[in-house]
Amino acid sequence: MSLEGALLVLFLAWCSLGALLAVLLSERRNPTALAWTGSLAAVTALCLGGRILLPGSEIQIPLWTLPGLGNLRLSLNPLGALFLCSAATVYLAASVFSAGYLGRYLGHYSLRSFSVLYHGLFASVVLVFVAGDVLSFLLIWEVMAILSFLLVNYEHDKAENTSAAWLMLAMSEAGTLAAAIALLILAKNAGSLDFSLLAAEGARLLPGMRWAVFLLSFFGFGVKAGLVPFSVWLPRAHPVAPANVSAILSGVILNLGIYGIVLVNMKFLPVTLLGPGMLALIVGSITALVGILYATAENDMKTMLAHSSIENMGIIVSGLGAGFVFLASNHPAFAAIAFVAAFYHMLNHSAYKALLFLGAGTVDSRAGTRNMDRLGGLIKAMPWTALSFLVGALAISALPPFNGFVSEWLTLQSLLRSVELHSAAIGSVFAFCGAILALTAGLAITCFVKAFAMSFLGMPRWKEAGRVFEGSRSMTTPMAGLAFLCLFLGITPTYVIPALDKALAPLTGASAVQALVPPFLRSSASAQLPAGFVSEFHDLGAQVGKGYLPGNGLVVLHRGAERNPVVFAMSTSYTFLVLVLLLAIVFLATRLWTTPSHTVVRKPRWDGGIARLLPIMTYSATGFSSPVSVIFDALLHPRRVEDARETVHEHFRTAIKRRPERAHILDWAIFRHLAAAADAIANLCARMHNGRLNAYVAYVLIALVGVLLLS
Amino acid sequence: MRGWVFTGLKTGIKSTRYPEEEEKRPGVSPGLPIAGGNSLGLVDICPTNALLASNGQVALEYGRCVHCFRCARAAKSAPLDWSSGYEWAxxxxxxxxxxxxxxxxxxxxxxxxxxxxxxxxxxxxxxxxxxxxxxxxxxxxxxxxxxxxxxxxxxxxxxxxxxxxxxxxxxxxxxxxxxxxxxxxxxxxxxxxxxxxxxxxxxxxxxxxxxxxxxxxxxxxxxxxxxxxxxxxxxxxxxxxxxxxxxxxxxxxxx
Amino acid sequence: MMRLQDALEQVRRRWPGEMRGEFGSRKDALEYEMESPSAEVPELCGWLFKEAGYNFATLIPEERESGWELRYVFYGDRNQGVLHVLVRQPIDNRTFLSLIGHVHAADWNEREAEDLFGLSFEGHPRLGDFVLHDDHWPEAIAPMQRSVDGRQPLPHQQREGVWQPLLVLDAPGAFAMPIGPIYSGVAESALFLLETTGEDVVRAVPRLFYKYRGIEKIAEGRSVQDALLLAERANGTCAFAHGFAYCRAAEAICGAAVPDRARMLRLLLAELERLRHHAGAIREICESTSLAVATSQASIPEEELLSLSCSFAGHRYLFGLNTIGGLTRDFESAACLDVAAGAADILRRLDKLEEELRYSSSFLDRLEQVGMVSNDDARTFGLVGPIARASGVARDLRRLQPYSGYERMEFAVPCEQEGDGYARLRILFAEARQSLRIIQQAVARLPGGPVCQRNLEMKSGAALGWTEAPRGAAFHWLRVGQDGMVQRCRLASPSLNNWNGFHLAAEGFAFQDFPIIMASFGLSVAENDR
The missing domain is CATH 3.40.50.12280 (Rossmann fold)
Known part of the structure; x- marks a missing residue:
């Protein structure tokens, strides 16, 4: 057996050991055991992913052969390995975090069953990436779906959780059904269940069937990824799960939807149609906008993060859509950039969303509430959590030098490349979507300024504020780790992009690295360039530090011919270095030039001279986001406002009660009607059940005749 | 909006030249009483005790004068003179x-x-x-x-x-x-x-x-x-x- | 509108055998004082306020040797006169029935009396922290009681956390935005709590009396002339009108006959002050909408009127002119003509400004339909002055209870129906024009003669004096003792009435409208706090 195979077996062994220990050990010792086995499994999975991704190799492990259906096998290619690595990273953080976090459930809910489900979910997630044929893929996908349902429903005695979990399961099953049909169409076309054969035969499908496969797979897997309009389950299900599971749901399970879409539409089907890409781009950008709007208006920390996950999935799918369009119009290099942007964003999202969910979990477990209207001032009690959360918030707001900036910048830049397509229609769609994504980016900053400021800054607004303390070290360490990862991914795009490129180049047929870095910057090429040209760019700063700094410091997008490049440059690495240098210089300068007699005087905050500034006199989260609610009133307008007043003697108000009831636009515009229709159909069916035996006999007969006629 | 700009320009410069030059426009200051004189009867008139008798003369504590003008319009004895001017600080x-x-x-x-x-x-x-x-x-x-x-x-x-x-x-x-x-x-x-x-x-x-x-x-x-x-x-x-x-x-x- | 006689007849029929009363000795107005048993007061006052068409002026609480005297003052037009409803209770019975539910306008008057006199008003839902802030003074202190020496500091301490504002908004994310007490550029000290969930002000609660100087208390024991200084400085920007009202009260007590020249000159000065006040109010409205050129354009007439007042009368805010029995100085007729001409010039500037403002849509957008006060609310809350007149309540004491020769002047009382910020702005401009008319008539008809009745003997007694101050009806109640010293001085200012209704305008509008609404109300904190 190869080393990779051995690693896979070792990984499964860790997961099994985890499940076994969970049953054997006492409840109290379960969290620690889970942390150990989960982390070891995650490290093993990381090794496995790295072994595949870095050299760009591929493994095939045949399992057995089904007569007439072909081989069942496990296979892992760089694409799967990429997903695997991101999943394993999130799992590593979540597992360590669990050691400190799970204690809050001790005595209330069974930690044994949690641990079993947790390891089971991890194993099934990894196996989804490893599945090499339709049958095992669908089987493991189902297992994954059911395990995540059970984890969402972990606090099973709460009605809210149960209904959210059932909604998630129902929508996920419907999505799986659609995806399964798509896969079966492909399998029928190829005459085999084997993924490698599927890919080889995909080109033979007729355009009509391709559209069908695209729509079924895009929206089928899109349910898992939370694409509009099938995102309604996400903001309900993600927040109710324990925080470590929420991190996994947002950082890992959502990516599975992306994996499915990419698997079917890039690997199995060659991209030749423009339409699917455009559709993906439009759906993606609308998803992003809807997600961030609801995130901004939301006050529950975890629900806000869930809405923001929808937004990020939208950005990723926009990138994918742009890539599809470029690929279909024979611009593989641009496509490669777009895909790099999309997958880079996916990696980033996994990192910072896991970080933010863990942060939210820490806040929830320590403060006892996730309502940002009531939180505040946590930075004093939990500085490390606050710092990590701040890094996550900066990263998700796409501010340099953190990772979100790189991928969102690349996404927007690749959308701008649409000018190369010479089509006004496509160009305007790209421009429209680009504008929506830019708006989304702006709103994201509002949203996370609010999230951080309302929770960690200002005055605490809830009663038990005095009793809050920092999360245990096992909780803060993984957050710090993820925060470092966000910084790392942000300042080393020149290392991350080639790694992504290895996974994506086989799919696009072009290398983003080649496209991203102008030829004159590659060391081999610069020797052949005219000296004047090099010196010109030297003056422009394109080669600053060349030879002194490790690696390519500069991420460059360029367009135009090789001899006449127009350069759009961005370098987070240099930005970061310059930033650090500047800060250091300023610090040293102030230290050197100011005399030590200048003492820092701290004065109480200026409150207008009021006798006592009460917490209720400070801005609330609702207040902070209410300008956004006013501007996007059409979308965020409350469907019903309960407005009651009580007065004494007509003019003295003793109570003004306002309860705006916000319904998600999708719930209100689509799913309300769907639910009504389902109800109606169920009622119709119920009429058939009149309890008379001969009626049922007649049904059986009719069904039999129908089946006979069909066959 | 253009109208406002013209209105503003048409109005011209109204600003005083103070502190470079003395402001002479009438009515910029109500003035203050000038100490001195020997109408000591005024000392009782002053409601805030700003007027004091000092060496047979009327002295003034300006920190108390509330501009009631009683010393300036007194009927009983010779009223106090008032200064114009405004550099009081x-x-x-x-x-x-x-x-x-x-x-x-x-x-x-x-x-x-x-x-x-x-x-x-x-x-x-x-x-x-x-x-x-x-x-x-x-x-x-x-x-x-x-x-x-x-x-x-x-x-x-x-x-x-x-x-x-x-x-x-x-x-x-x-x-x-x-x-x-x-x-x-x-x-x-x-x-x-x-x-x-x-x-x-x-x-x-x-x-x-x-x-x-x-x-x-x-x-x-x-x-x-x-x-x-x-x-x-x-x-x-x-x-x-x-x-x-x-x-x-x-x-x-x-x- | 019921004549006073008819109203009294109806009162006697409704409450038979319980009312005693007598007519006042005032020559220039119909005044009637009726004593009512404590239990009947709320209904009686409610009837006067709601049915008989009387306006509520003020509540004057007095602690006399014989016991408590609470005087509810109502006024109507010339035929209706001024009606005092008097309630007497022994000194140890401090509980009175509240007028709340019958005369809502009495709300703040009762709260003030509760805080300062230690009285209790049965049925009033919001007693407590009002004039004396609870975090500064012990609850038991009632400084207006006769036993308290107002010249000595009272025991007090900074007590953290005693004051808990009553906040009633129950909504997700509700908070109370505090503004003040020190805020803005050049603003009077006051605290506003704006209850909101982010954009719209749901409930606005002003917390005033940061500037409470205890004028009514420290006036006690001073000579009538010296207390006049306090009356003027209750509100320096309307000093003449308040001094005027105070002098009218004092003159009514001693039966002074103010010479005709002084009466006419007082009108001239009062209208000059109104003109200047309105120019300032217009400037503040322009300033609140950040219209820079208009602000400057409005500042010019304000400063010109100030310097005109100064070169004419010796003081920029017309301090020290009023005295009991007339004026402290005479004016040359040339100066009077000059002042009328100067005022006319300045008014032309204001007219031009109004014209230009009327065509500035961005300016009007911020005033129109903003800060609305309905006609009903304006009546219920007893609003007075330009604010009431912008809401269709055409009350003006110069017309209703004319004094000092207003009955012989030709002028209109402008009235608008919309009740929004723009209506209030239009009222200010229109009243400025009427003021100029009065100034011109006063100058034209100025009779000769002395300006002050000399050798006045101060008598003991009590009387009410009123004027239409620039901000609305001002009532001064003065009681002079045998020693010629002030025993009780009540300064009922228009701002006290209007602040009570301020929240009506501020609620339901966005945060950024708040300064505009405040400017368009043009209220004075000093006049309210006293």
Whole structure:
């Protein structure tokens, strides 16, 4: 057996050991055991992913052969390995975090069953990436779906959780059904269940069937990824799960939807149609906008993060859509950039969303509430959590030098490349979507300024504020780790992009690295360039530090011919270095030039001279986001406002009660009607059940005749 | 909008040339009584004990004169003369070492002023508000009114400092960065004016904060306030003519 | 509108055998004082306020040797006169029935009396922290009681956390935005708590009396002449009108006959003050909308009127002119003509400004339909002055209870129906024009003679004096003792009435409208706090 195979077996062994220990050990010792086995499994999975991704190799492990259906096998290619690595990273953080976090459930809910489900979910997630044929893929996908349902429903005695979990399961099953049909169409076309054969035969499908496969797979897997309009389950299900599971749901399970879409539409089907890409781009950008709007208006920390996950999935799918369009119009290099942007964003999202969910979990477990209207001032009690959360918030707001900036910048830049397509229609769609994504980016900053400021800054607004303390070290360490990862991914795009490129180049047929870095910057090429040209760019700063700094410091997008490049440059690495240098210089300068007699005087905050500034006199989260609610009133307008007043003697108000009831636009515009229709159909069916035996006999007969006629 | 621009231009320049030149427009100042003369009968007329008998002459404590005009329009004895003029600001007796000498500019060219109303009747505030208008336009001198003590160099206090405003006033002073100056505007801020003795208000700012510059008047006209601000930062010499002749402790209770 | 006689007849029929009363000795107005048993007062006052068409002026509580005297003052037009409803109770019975539910306008008057006199008003839902802030003074202190020496400091301490504002908004994310007490550029000290969930002000609660100087208390024991200084300085920007009202009260007590020249000159000065006040109010409205050129354009007439007042009368805010029996100085007729001409010039500038403002849509957008006060609310809350007249309540004491020769002047009382910020702005401009008319008539008809009745003997007694101050009806109640010193001085200011209704305008509008609404109300904190 190869080393990779051995690693896979070792990984499964860790997961099994985890499940076994969970049953054997006492409840109290379960969290620690889970942390150990989960982390070891995650490290093993990381090794496995790295072994595949870095050299760009591929493994095939045949399992057995089904007569007439072909081989069942496990296979892992760089694409799967990429997903695997991101999943394993999130799992590593979540597992360590669990050691400190799970204690809050001790005595209330069974930690044994949690641990079993947790390891089971991890194993099934990894196996989804490893599945090499339709049958095992669908089987493991189902297992994954059911395990995540059970984890969402972990606090099973709460009605809210149960209904959210059932909604998630129902929508996920419907999505799986659609995806399964798509896969079966492909399998029928190829005459085999084997993924490698599927890919080889995909080109033979007729355009009509391709559209069908695209729509079924895009929206089928899109349910898992939370694409509009099938995102309604996400903001309900993600927040109710324990925080470590929420991190996994947002950082890992959502990516599975992306994996499915990419698997079917890039690997199995060659991209030749423009339409699917455009559709993906439009759906993606609308998803992003809807997600961030609801995130901004939301006050529950975890629900806000869930809405923001929808937004990020939208950005990723926009990138994918742009890539599809470029690929279909024979611009593989641009496509490669777009895909790099999309997958880079996916990696980033996994990192910072896991970080933010863990942060939210820490806040929830320590403060006892996730309502940002009531939180505040946590930075004093939990500085490390606050710092990590701040890094996550900066990263998700796409501010340099953190990772979100790189991928969102690349996404927007690749959308701008649409000018190369010479089509006004496509160009305007790209421009429209680009504008929506830019708006989304702006709103994201509002949203996370609010999230951080309302929770960690200002005055605490809830009663038990005095009793809050920092999360245990096992909780803060993984957050710090993820925060470092966000910084790392942000300042080393020149290392991350080639790694992504290895996974994506086989799919696009072009290398983003080649496209991203102008030829004159590659060391081999610069020797052949005219000296004047090099010196010109030297003056422009394109080669600053060349030879002194490790690696390519500069991420460059360029367009135009090789001899006449127009350069759009961005370098987070240099930005970061310059930033650090500047800060250091300023610090040293102030230290050197100011005399030590200048003492820092701290004065109480200026409150207008009021006798006592009460917490209720400070801005609330609702207040902070209410300008956004006013501007996007059409979308965020409350469907019903309960407005009651009580007065004494007509003019003295003793109570003004306002309860705006916000319904998600999708719930209100689509799913309300769907639910009504389902109800109606169920009622119709119920009429058939009149309890008379001969009626049922007649049904059986009719069904039999129908089946006979069909066959 | 274009209309407004033309309206503005058409109006021309209204601003006074003060402090470069003396302002001669009628009605910029109600003036103050001039001490001297021997009509000692006036001493009893003054409702706030601003007039004192000193060596057979009428002396004046300007920190108490509330512009009741009784000494100017007295029927009984020869009325006091009134001066015009408005450069009334003086360094407070307690200013001592913190005072900025004339010509020693402590605050550069720009000065930010926090105005705190500690119970004034509205007239002093109204006169300060006139400084923003075109006639006095203190912006041309680099003086700006700021709403927060965090940016303020000078604290301009009006009113006798009521019980309710004492704490807010202290807080505002404490919230100001150093170096800072306190300018007390108007008789109420100097001595409590007509509002003392009282359970509800103190007798001036000096009881609460260290005052650097005092500007008498009820209310001091805008140019006097401006003079006070310029004195506070050493851009104008203080008017030495209004220094109280007696130490604070010996003041007789008013009324 | 019921004539006073008819109203009294109806009162006697409704409450038979319980009302005693007598007509006042005033020559210039119909005044009637009726004593009512404590239990009947709310209904009686409610009937006067709601049915008989009387306006509520003020509540004057007095602690006399014989016991408590609470005087509810109502006024109507010339035929309706001024009606005092008097309630007497022994000194140890401090509980009165509240007028709340009958005369809502009495709300703040009762709260003030509760805080300062230690009285209790049965049925009033919001007693407590009002004039005396609870975090500064012990609850038991009642400084207006006769036993308290107003010249000595009262025991008090800074008590953290005693004051808990009553906040009633129950909504997700509700908070109370505090503004003040020190805020803005040049603003009077007051605290506003704006209850909101982010954009719209749901409930606005002003917390005033930061500037409480205890004028009514410290006036006690001073000579009538010296207390005049306090009356003037209750509100320096309307000093003449308040001094005027105070002098009218004092003159009514001693039966002074103010010379005709002084009466006419007082009108001239009062209208000059109104003109200047309105110019200032217009400037503040322009300032609140950040219209820089208009602000400057409005500042010019304000400053010109100030310097005109100063060169004419010697003081920019007309301090020291009023005295008991007339004026402290005479004016040359040339100066009077000059002042009328100067005022006319300045008014032309204001007219031009109004014209230009009317065509500035960005300016009007911020005023129109903003800060609305309905006609009903304006009546219920007893609003007075330009604010009431902008809401269709055409009350003006110069017309209703004319004094000092207003009955012989030709002028209109402008009235608008919309009740929004723009209506209030239009009222200010229109009233400025009427003021000029009065100034011109006064100058034209100025009779000769002295300006002050000399050798007045101060008598003991009590009387009410009123004027239409620039901000609305001002009532001064003065009681002079045998020693010629002030025993009780009540300064009922228009701002006290209007602040009570301020929240009506501020609620339901966005944060950024708040300064505009405040400017368009043009209220004085000093006049309210006293």
């Amino acid at each position: 003086d360094l407070s007796a307690k200013a001592g070492e913190t005072a900025v000498e004339f010509g020693q500019n402590g605050f550069g060219r720009s000065l930010h002023v926090l105005v705190v109303d500690a119970g004034d009747c509205g007239a002093c505030l109204s006169e300060i508000a006139q400084l923003n208008g075109p006639y006095y336009n203190m912006h041309r001198l680099g003086i700006f009114i700021t709403p927060t003590p965090r940016f303020a160099d000078v604290l301009l206090v009006v009113g006798p400092v009521t019980e309710h405003m004492r704490e807010p006033l202290r807080k505002a002073y404490a919230a100001m960065p150093t170096p800072k100056r306190v300018v007390a505007i108007g008789v109420c801020a100097l001595s409590g004016g007509v509002f003392v003795p009282s359970f509800a208000s103190g007798s001036g700012v000096a009881d609460v904060l260290p005052v650097d510059v005092v500007v008498p008047g009820c209310p001091p006209p805008p140019l006097a306030v401006l003079h006070g601000l310029l004195v506070a930062v050493g851009r104008k010499p203080p008017s030495r003519m209004f220094v109280s002749q007696r130490p604070v402790e010996e003041r007789t209770p008013v009324l």
